[in-house]
Amino acid sequence: MKVRLRNPKRELEVAGPVRVHALLERLELNRETVLVIRGDTLVPGDVLLDDTDVVEIRPVISGGAA
Amino acid sequence: MKCTVCKGPAVIDIRRHNANFCAEHFLRLCRDQVAKAIKDFAMIEPSDRALVAVSGGKDSLAVWDILVELGYQADGLYLGLGIGDYSDASGETARAFARDRGWTLLEVDLPTEHGFDIPTGAKAARRVPCSACGLSKRHLFDEAARTGGYDVLVTGHNLDDEAAVLFGNVLHWQDDYLGRQLPVLPARQGFPRKVKPLVRLGEREMAAYCVLRGIDYIVEECPMAAGNKHLGYKEALNLIEAASPGTKHDFYFGFLARASARFTPDAVAERELLQACARCGAPTPGEVCAFCRLVDRATDREAVPVALGRRPG
Numbered sequence: 001m002k003v004r005l006r007n008p009k010r011e012l013e014v015a016g017p018v019r020v021h022a023l024l025e026r027l028e029l030n031r032e033t034v035l036v037i038r039g040d041t042l043v044p045g046d047v048l049l050d051d052t053d054v055v056e057i058r059p060v061i062s063g064g065a066a
Numbered sequence: 067m068k069c070t071v072c073k074g075p076a077v078i079d080i081r082r083h084n085a086n087f088c089a090e091h092f093l094r095l096c097r098d099q100v101a102k103a104i105k106d107f108a109m110i111e112p113s114d115r116a117l118v119a120v121s122g123g124k125d126s127l128a129v130w131d132i133l134v135e136l137g138y139q140a141d142g143l144y145l146g147l148g149i150g151d152y153s154d155a156s157g158e159t160a161r162a163f164a165r166d167r168g169w170t171l172l173e174v175d176l177p178t179e180h181g182f183d184i185p186t187g188a189k190a191a192r193r194v195p196c197s198a199c200g201l202s203k204r205h206l207f208d209e210a211a212r213t214g215g216y217d218v219l220v221t222g223h224n225l226d227d228e229a230a231v232l233f234g235n236v237l238h239w240q241d242d243y244l245g246r247q248l249p250v251l252p253a254r255q256g257f258p259r260k261v262k263p264l265v266r267l268g269e270r271e272m273a274a275y276c277v278l279r280g281i282d283y284i285v286e287e288c289p290m291a292a293g294n295k296h297l298g299y300k301e302a303l304n305l306i307e308a309a310s311p312g313t314k315h316d317f318y319f320g321f322l323a324r325a326s327a328r329f330t331p332d333a334v335a336e337r338e339l340l341q342a343c344a345r346c347g348a349p350t351p352g353e354v355c356a357f358c359r360l361v362d363r364a365t366d367r368e369a370v371p372v373a374l375g376r377r378p379g
Contacts, residue, residue: 006285032081032304035273042077042274044067044086058285060124060273061226061300 001053003027016053021045027057034059078274081311089278096275099266100132107249109261114217116140117258119207120163120171122156124276124283125222127163129264131279133220134169140220143210145203146175148183149290156284163281172214174206182364184290190364195290198360205348205357211258223262226269229314230299232321245329248322255340256349268314269300 003012003023014023020036020043036043037056049055067076069088076086080095087095104110110133118130120142133140144160147153157173164171177183182190188198211219228247235243253259264272276283291297306313342348343355350356 007287030304030308032270032308033301035078035270035277037277040277040280041089042277044076044079046067058273058277059287060270061287061297 001049001051001055004054004056006056007059016050017048019045020047020049023049024057029057033061077278080271082268082307082315084311092274093278096128096267096271097132097135100129100263101136103249103263103266104136104261107261109250109263110138110218110220112137114139115215116218116220117172117207117211117214117216118142118220119203119222120144120160121222122159122163122284123222124272124281124285125224125227125264125269127160127222127281127283128272128275128279129220129222130163130169131281132275133263134167141170141172141214141216143172143174143207145206146173146177147199147202148175148177149185149288152284152286152289155286159282159284172210174210176202176206180361180365182361187360187364188290190366191360193360194294196294196296199290201356201360205355208257208348209346212256216258217253218259218261220261220263222264222272224264224267224269224272225314225318226300226303228262228265229303229318230296232318233299233303234295241329244326245331248326248330256342256347265318 001014001016003014004010005012012027014026018026021031024031024034024036024045031045035058037058038049038053043049043055067079067086068074069076069091070085071091072088074088077089078092079086110116116133116138118126118133118140120126120130122144126142130140130142142160142164144157146157160171184195184199184202187193187202188195191198193201207219207221210216228249232244232247234240235247249262249265251257251260267275275281287297303314303317339351340349341351343350343353343358345354345358348355348357
């Protein structure tokens with residue numbers, strides 16, 4: 001599957017199937033600090049992602065000024 | 067994973083509530099939490115005109131959206147701080163949000179109106195960028211709320227922001243800051259009432275709110291904020307929260323319930339010493355306010371002699 005990350009923007013290929021929580025653990029990301037987005041909605045931690053999925057892992061700490 | 071309310075498919079889990087939510091019930095939760103914060107802390111009256119400080123980030127756009135959903139009269143205020151492409155993108159995001167909904171967005175551009183941007187101002191004043199930025203924002207938000215006749219100034223500070231600030235203030239025992247760290251600061255001596263309706267919602271919830279409401283916001287961090295202490299405090303608290311959900315909520319609301327009042331007299335005493343800035347009329351403990359001094363340094367302006375004594379606020 002394609003995994004898009006931010007800050008900095010980059011893209012990874014990750015083999016599926018894998019549950020969202022396991023994917024975050026594999027990438028050493030704290031689940032309190034990110035959202036996983038597929039299409040235009042959120043994907044909760046127990047969902048099984050497969051090789052054809054494209055997901056964005058979005059950090060929730062953002063903004064701060066303008 | 068099923069929604070705790072309706073048993074339909076959930077889109078998000080909130081571990082500190084030990085609950086999962088579908089999109090509809092999550093959005094309702096966010097509105098209910100804001101309504102509860104407004105009621106519990108007497109933040110906004112139905113007849114109030116509110117001015118929302120809008121950065122183009124998730125929190126400020128979400129709080130504006132929720133206030134209007136709850137029926138409040140709320141306009142936005144965007145400050146252009148001159149932080150290169152980041153400010154350009156932030157301004158356009160805030161404008162598009164307001165334009166799409168037909169809502170009023172006021173704008174103040176720091177470089178145009180005061181002759182400097184945040185990177186220049188910070189360097190000239192030998193302040194860290196976040197310090198110069200925070201000082202400028204507080205001054206210009208207060209001024210815009212006063213001159214626009216707004217009853218209340220709304221900011222998008224969320225639970226994570228407040229817990230991180232509290233963490234820093236406790237680590238360094240900043241008594242005066244602890245006395246002011248409240249969800250509501252009443253109007254006084256030239257300051258508008260200031261409220262933080264998102265204090266019951268975490269950073270992750272606000273990002274989720276925007277995704278589920280289809281709100282386009284600036285996801286990137288401010289380039290000037292990289293490595294600042296506040297982000298480090300958030301990171302530390304998130305490590306604790308992951309192991310013990312609910313810790314940030316207990317820390318902040320425990321402080322408000324059990325400790326905040328012990329520090330408030332110091333903050334009140336400090337405010338009673340304020341007078342009007344001889345240059346701009348803003349409340350200040352000195353003769354010239356910190357923002358006017360920052361403008362002088364940033365624009366390399368020679369200090370203009372000022373009259374002594376108070377000016378009408």
